[in-house]
Amino acid sequence: MSVLLVLEESGGKxxxxxxxxxxxxxxxxxxxxxxxxxxGAETGAPAAxxxxxxxxxxxxxxxPLLARYTADGFCAALHQLIQNENPAYVVFPHTYQVRDYAPxxxxxxxxxxxxxxxxxxxxxxxxxxxxxxxxxxxYRHSGDGPCFVSVQAGAFRLEAADARQAAPAPIAAFRPxxxxxxxxxxxxEAFRAASQTVDLGSAQRIVGVGRGIQSAENLPLVxxxxxxxxxxxxxxxxxxxxxxxxxxxxxxxxxxTVAPRLYLAVGISGxxxxxxxxxxxxxxxxxxxxxxxxxxxxxxxxxxxDLFEVVPALIxxxxxxxx
Amino acid sequence: xxxxxxxxxxxxxxxxxxxxxxxxxxxxxxxxWIEERDLQWAMNEPDAYALEEALLLKEKxxxxxxxxxxVCAGPERVGSTIREALAKGADRxxxxxxxxxxxxxxxxxxxLLAAAIQxxxxxxxxxxxxxxxxxxxxTGVILAELLGLPHATLILHVEKTDSGxxxxxxxxxxxxxxxxxxxxxVLTMQSGGSKLRxxxxxxxxxxxxKEVRVVNAAELGVKAAPVVTLEEIAVxxxxxxTQILAGSPKQAAAALVDKLKTEARVL
Numbered sequence: 001m002s003v004l005l006v007l008e009e010s011g012g013k014x015x016x017x018x019x020x021x022x023x024x025x026x027x028x029x030x031x032x033x034x035x036x037x038x039x040g041a042e043t044g045a046p047a048a049x050x051x052x053x054x055x056x057x058x059x060x061x062x063x064p065l066l067a068r069y070t071a072d073g074f075c076a077a078l079h080q081l082i083q084n085e086n087p088a089y090v091v092f093p094h095t096y097q098v099r100d101y102a103p104x105x106x107x108x109x110x111x112x113x114x115x116x117x118x119x120x121x122x123x124x125x126x127x128x129x130x131x132x133x134x135x136x137x138x139y140r141h142s143g144d145g146p147c148f149v150s151v152q153a154g155a156f157r158l159e160a161a162d163a164r165q166a167a168p169a170p171i172a173a174f175r176p177x178x179x180x181x182x183x184x185x186x187x188x189e190a191f192r193a194a195s196q197t198v199d200l201g202s203a204q205r206i207v208g209v210g211r212g213i214q215s216a217e218n219l220p221l222v223x224x225x226x227x228x229x230x231x232x233x234x235x236x237x238x239x240x241x242x243x244x245x246x247x248x249x250x251x252x253x254x255x256x257t258v259a260p261r262l263y264l265a266v267g268i269s270g271x272x273x274x275x276x277x278x279x280x281x282x283x284x285x286x287x288x289x290x291x292x293x294x295x296x297x298x299x300x301x302x303x304x305x306d307l308f309e310v311v312p313a314l315i316x317x318x319x320x321x322x323x
Numbered sequence: 324x325x326x327x328x329x330x331x332x333x334x335x336x337x338x339x340x341x342x343x344x345x346x347x348x349x350x351x352x353x354x355x356w357i358e359e360r361d362l363q364w365a366m367n368e369p370d371a372y373a374l375e376e377a378l379l380l381k382e383k384x385x386x387x388x389x390x391x392x393x394v395c396a397g398p399e400r401v402g403s404t405i406r407e408a409l410a411k412g413a414d415r416x417x418x419x420x421x422x423x424x425x426x427x428x429x430x431x432x433x434x435l436l437a438a439a440i441q442x443x444x445x446x447x448x449x450x451x452x453x454x455x456x457x458x459x460x461x462t463g464v465i466l467a468e469l470l471g472l473p474h475a476t477l478i479l480h481v482e483k484t485d486s487g488x489x490x491x492x493x494x495x496x497x498x499x500x501x502x503x504x505x506x507x508x509v510l511t512m513q514s515g516g517s518k519l520r521x522x523x524x525x526x527x528x529x530x531x532x533k534e535v536r537v538v539n540a541a542e543l544g545v546k547a548a549p550v551v552t553l554e555e556i557a558v559x560x561x562x563x564x565t566q567i568l569a570g571s572p573k574q575a576a577a578a579l580v581d582k583l584k585t586e587a588r589v590l
């Protein structure tokens with residue numbers, strides 16, 4: 001079973017999620033059957049990095065038009081490579097970039113991309129989350145073409161991919177034919193939102209608030225809890241989407257990744273987009289009235305109750321403990 | 324390209340009806356999908372943001388002949404979601420009547436939408452970046468591929484320029500980028516880019532007189548031959564053993580403070 005593993009890099013360094021995807025690829029095929037793919041205008045550094053890992057070979061897909069990511073450029077290049085290689089699987093990390101082009105790439109082969117998988121059941125069945133993490137689903141691939149799969153961040157163990165080989169894997173070049181006219185979009189430079197006044201990344205304690213708070217008027221309650229805990233206040237995406245708290249307090253895949261000693265989730269159901277942001281937390285506490293909320297799957301301690309009853313009691317208990 | 328400005332613009336918004344967020348989720352007896360009988364239904368939230376962006380674009384445009392059309396595939400019940408979109412300000416609706424949406428894969432659904440959208444010749448197609456039920460996050464991207472149009476995903480803002488569009492795209496970990504693309508194009512919208520409007524009473528009244536064309540999925544000439552199938556659904560396995568602290572709010576709170584102090588040692 002041959003696997004093309006499409007690695008993603010940032011600033012010349014391969015992203016951690018790519019190695020997790022390698023761990024997944026190793027469940028589908030032996031290391032010598034895995035070809036790691038690096039894409040760009042100049043891929044020397046990431047290719048060398050990949051050659052030291054447990055892969056059979058490395059393919060450098062290089063073209064000046066691939067200097068900056070575009071869906072058109074990446075689709076054109078990988079389309080040609082896949083036609084050339086005819087692999088059984090094409091495996092990706094599940095990143096924003098992959099979400100942007102992999103479904104179109106699979107479509108070119110009459111295939112359907114199976115995105116964000118959390119487990120591999122067997123060679124053709126994969127598990128992924130449904131209903132915002134409240135359920136899981138088993139998806140089976142029955143197409144004749146390659147099976148396109150992306151791997152959820154944190155779902156596969158990095159160490160498995162880390163087994164180094166005695167000698168680096170061979171590196172080969174693949175130069176796709178791409179015409180400038182094929183690239184229809186013009187991407188600009190990445191930029192960050194203007195001012196950052198809070199440093200969630202280094203906070204030791206964080207109180208995260210979610211939809212359960214119901215309205216902006218109720219925020220003082222969790223602010224008081226954060227104060228009682230000497231914690232920073234953070235939020236899940238919907239709270240910031242509504243403008244109740246600034247975007248800089250958002251935790252999750254589109255916001256900050258945090259690693260506090262204590263993360264107290266109040267009224268947060270625990271969609272995967274939020275959970276990936278808090279995975280590094282030492283201790284997770286969840287307060288939610290829904291006993292089936294996915295947040296309880298990763299919480300160390302949970303209170304299943306109405307937050308409007310529990311949080312005031314918790315503030316009292318914290319004050320009493322300090323006194 | 325003056326004509327593009329003058330005839331701006333026909334926008335199609337692909338929307339999906341999904342179970343309401345707080346609906347009880349019960350696995351059906353065949354374990355293939357959830358029990359749909361007692362569910363409440365709502366417009367997929369990212370699609371509501373796509374609709375909002377379409378309405379804003381139409382309002383900002385100087386041309387009087389701008390049009391926002393919503394397209395939705397599903398059984399009869401999705402009619403209520405189409406009416407909701409019309410009440411918010413969409414001009415007309417296109418209902419792809421289809422009782423077997425769940426047995427089609429992402430490509431199959433996108434093919435239905437593409438077949439319904441193509442004859443309309445839109446300037447712009449918008450949809451949410453993913454659905455709240457299946458969460459595949461692919462429909463818009465496949466749709467672009469099938470329609471032969473450029474696309475961009477995770478978009479927060481759309482601005483019309485002389486040559487096409489300038490969009491703000493969300494990247495990971497708080498980064499953004501701007502992308503220029505020509506029209507026609509397909510965009511998948513991220514939530515939070517604008518504030519969602521409510522339907523007014525007047526809007527709800529008007530919606531009743533707006534056109535909703537119903538097309539049978541079978542008439543669109545798209546075969547339901549999936550290459551990926553959802554075989555079984557289940558309740559997720561726990562990754563950690565959660566200690567649930569029971570009792571009254573006061574007892575649970577006191578127990579938690581004690582655990583955090585003496586067991587987890589994080590206070």
